Amino acid sequence: MKSWTGSAGICINEQMEVLMVKSFDSKQWAIPSGGIEEGETPQECCVREVKEETGYDVKIIEQLMVKETVIQGIQVKTYYFRVDKIGLSSGINDPDNLIAEAEWKSISDLKILKHAYPEDLKLLLEQLDNSQNQIDTNTR
Template identity: 65%
Template sequence: MKEWFGSAAICINENKEVLMVKGSNSESWAIPSGGIEQGETPEECCIREVKEETGYDIVIEDSLFIKETEIKGYKVKTYYFKVKKTGESAGINDPDNIIVDAGWKSLRDIQNIQHAYLEDLEILEKFLK
């Protein structure tokens, strides 16, 4: 079975809001994430993906857990990190052109939006409570 490795970032701001992104052709939101490129560590991937998808520079505060699942015949392993933004967003600069919006979501927001990965909701709620 083919394998796919990725990283995902949980970024909470001073207002207890989580940074989320929305892809094109979708009403679903997700935390910034993406595939690890050749020669990249999960941490480097996390920093790059957040920058591309949201425009924010971040620092990694904590390695949280690894989510393992199967999607469309791929064995998927995603490294989750707690991160902190530094400075303001330089704007979305996604080379894959799949991210159309990025925004900060409160606990109430995340309980009312569509999620691309519903299993993440419980995790996010813990961080926002």
């Protein structure tokens, strides 16, 4: 069976919005992600893919999980990282020319959006909840 290994970055801003991307041929949104290149660590892949697809430089906060699944007969393994953005976006610069839009999505947006990976929604909402709790803790 063919296999593919990649990384995905969950980035949440100060307004409790998640950075999401959408492809040209799709109405579905997903977090920025892509395949690990030769010689790359999952962390390096995550930072590169988020930069290419959204224009944001990010730093890894923590590894959240590894999702293993089979999609159309391909064994897929994706490393999920929590990332923080550094500075402003320099614009989408996707060498694969797949990404049409990158936008910040609120919790209410996330609940009604079409998701490319619906199973990720629970993780996104958990991360938003964690972020909100950290803010609440820091402002008490």
